[in-house]
Amino acid sequence: MSAVAARILQQAASAGALALHEMFASLQGEGPSAGQCAVFIRLGGCNLDCGAGQDARWSCDTPHTWKWDEPGIDPINELQVTSIDEIAAEVDRHRARRVVITGGEPLLQQRALIPLIARLCEAGYLVEFETNGTIAPSPELVAVTAQFNVSPKLSSSGVRRSKRLSPSALSAFTASGKAIFKFVITEPERDLPEVEATVGLYGLAPVWLMPEGTDEASILDGMRTLAEHAIPRGWAVSPRLHILMWGDQCGR
DSSP states (O other): OOHHHHHHHHHHHHTTOEEEEEEEEEEOOSGGGTTOEEEEEEEOOOSOOTTOSTTOSSOOSOGGGTOOOSTTOOHHHHOEEEOHHHHHHHHHTSOOOEEEEESSOGGGGHHHHHHHHHHHHHTTOEEEEEEOSOSOOOHHHHHHOSEEEEOOOOGGGOOOHHHHOOHHHHHHHHHHTOEEEEEEESOHHHHHHHHHHHHHHHTOOSEEEEEOOSSHHHHHHHHHHHHHHHHHHTOEEOOOHHHHHHOSOTTO
16 A cells, blocks of 8 residues: 555544545445445555465456556545545435445454444444455444455465465454355366365355456356355355446446
8 A cells, every 4th residue: 555545544544534435326246245235335445465466366356446556546536535424424315225335445444434334333224344354353343233244365366375364353253253254266276275275274154255257257157167166065156246237347
């Protein structure tokens, strides 16, 4: 994360606000809530750099939330310091009763998120997170969150193991009783043994497999392949409905 982006996150935290990239209403495309209408709160900043390493076999699908070292990209234009009141008011404009907080890595801003989520929870919203699973949720955050969609990164991400897997954070998500564990699969022959080892080592459950891809053919072919591996293991397969319906569009 760039120094400018870090300063924006710090500025937001000091103001009790959030460094927001975008908000929009859509359908949840992945995991147990797939197909349900939701308001998405996409925050900026990430503590990983998936796709940047030499051994990476896939790239982050939201690099605009954190990868600001490309020519012409300025984090000042990508992030807005936004108050809790403004975000809650935008959520209330929509009829969806589910809120998905994503990024980037949203738990980088969890201290400022707690009052927002508590407010949304009190108003009857169900709040779920999309997280890479490297930052442990606080007890206060767990208390007001309905679901954590935890996506531990495999070696295919190109991120070194010590950075992409945090035993203490994974243990905290497991202990919350509110987490599912979703693995992005690029090559089943290489990735599935690593998934099994990770699941066994950290006692992760329930497990979801999701194909990597940003086009309809890749997702459908990947789901068919993964189903043959998931069923004997008692695991689930996640679609990417937003890709199937709208392709690789931002704000979907």
